[in-house]
Amino acid sequence: IPIFQLQTWELIHRTMAWIFDEYSKFHGHSPAVVTGKPIDLGGSLGRDAATGRGVMYATEALLAEYGKSISGSTFVIQGFGNVGSWAAQLIHEKGGKVIALGDVSGTIRNKAGIDVPALMKHRNEGGQLKDFHGAEVMDASELLVHECDVLLPCALGGVLNRENAPDVKAKFIIEAANHPTDPEADEILTKKGVVVLPDIYANAGGVIVSYFEWVQNIQGFMWEEEKVNMELHKYMNS
Numbered sequence: 390i391p392i393f394q395l396q397t398w399e400l401i402h403r404t405m406a407w408i409f410d411e412y413s414k415f416h417g418h419s420p421a422v423v424t425g426k427p428i429d430l431g432g433s434l435g436r437d438a439a440t441g442r443g444v445m446y447a448t449e450a451l452l453a454e455y456g457k458s459i460s461g462s463t464f465v466i467q468g469f470g471n472v473g474s475w476a477a478q479l480i481h482e483k484g485g486k487v488i489a490l491g492d493v494s495g496t497i498r499n500k501a502g503i504d505v506p507a508l509m510k511h512r513n514e515g516g517q518l519k520d521f522h523g524a525e526v527m528d529a530s531e532l533l534v535h536e537c538d539v540l541l542p543c544a545l546g547g548v549l550n551r552e553n554a555p556d557v558k559a560k561f562i563i564e565a566a567n568h569p570t571d572p573e574a575d576e577i578l579t580k581k582g583v584v585v586l587p588d589i590y591a592n593a594g595g596v597i598v599s600y601f602e603w604v605q606n607i608q609g610f611m612w613e614e615e616k617v618n619m620e621l622h623k624y625m626n627s
């Protein structure tokens with residue numbers, strides 16, 4: 390099944406709309422043949438936030454298993470694109486403290502907690518992370534080994550490897566990116582007692598809401614965003 394990775398939603402929506410349109414020319418109106426469509430062509434409400442929201446639900450459920458919560462925990466996030474920025478916002482809304490964050494435009498930290506909505510505004514106005522006033526700039530190589538309760542790699546695969554795994558200080562790693570932990574790092578982290586939540590579950594929110602998009606297309610009925618989020622919560626917790 391073809392799917393875009395590491396692209397803007399604008400490009401994803403445009404391409405999915407084109408595939409839907411081309412297919413429909415030959416087979417009649419067929420919105421269910423492709424997901425990730427723009428809302429007015431049969432896309433699902435809540436899809437843009439879905440992966441980050443699923444990451445937040447997965448984090449919440451994992452911490453609860455250990456008698457902890459998002460609101461009492463500190464977070465370090467690599468990547469501030471679709472997955473990372475939604476995960477950061479939703480974790481911030483739940484009272485979690487995002488103390489360090491990085492993307493290709495910079496790596497920043499604030500022990501008191503980064504004001505994520507202010508950082509979103511800065512980013513949406515075209516600002517680079519390194520120029521954000523509410524945090525200090527740090528070395529990118531220190532991000533994944535920064536002190537924190539929960540580490541969320543939300544960028545590339547293979548970023549945790551045998552070089553940096555011995556220095557990881559997080560107690561929990563949520564694999565929000567696809568395969569961010571390589572097999573050698575997995576072994577090292579397990580020996581250290583770090584709990585690694587696998588990507589196949591942790592970042593499944595996107596593919597789950599893509600499934601909901603298909604279901605809505607088949608039903609010929611559009612769900613409210615609250616229903617999408619509620620169903621996602623149910624799937625992530627079942």
Ligand SMILES: NC(=O)C1=CN([C@@H]2O[C@H](COP(=O)(O)OP(=O)(O)OC[C@H]3O[C@@H](n4cnc5c(N)ncnc54)[C@H](O)[C@@H]3O)[C@@H](O)[C@H]2O)C=CC1
Pocket residue numbers: 394395396397440467468469470471472473491492493494543544545546565566567592593595596
């Ligand atoms: N968007 C989705 O629905 C899903 C995405 N994923 C995975 O999550 C990860 C992120 O995807 P998106 O957020 O959609 O991509 P995106 O393109 O929106 O964001 C990627 C982010 O990673 C940052 N980044 C890239 N290289 C970096 C580096 N060397 N160091 C630090 N930051 C770096 C970019 O600056 C950007 O902030 C990928 O591994 C993707 O395969 C997995 C499931 C669903």
Ligand SMILES: O=C(O)CCC(=O)C(=O)O
Pocket residue numbers: 392393394424425567592595596599600
């Ligand atoms: O929306 C989808 O179907 C795929 C989500 C995605 O990008 C992934 O699971 O890596």
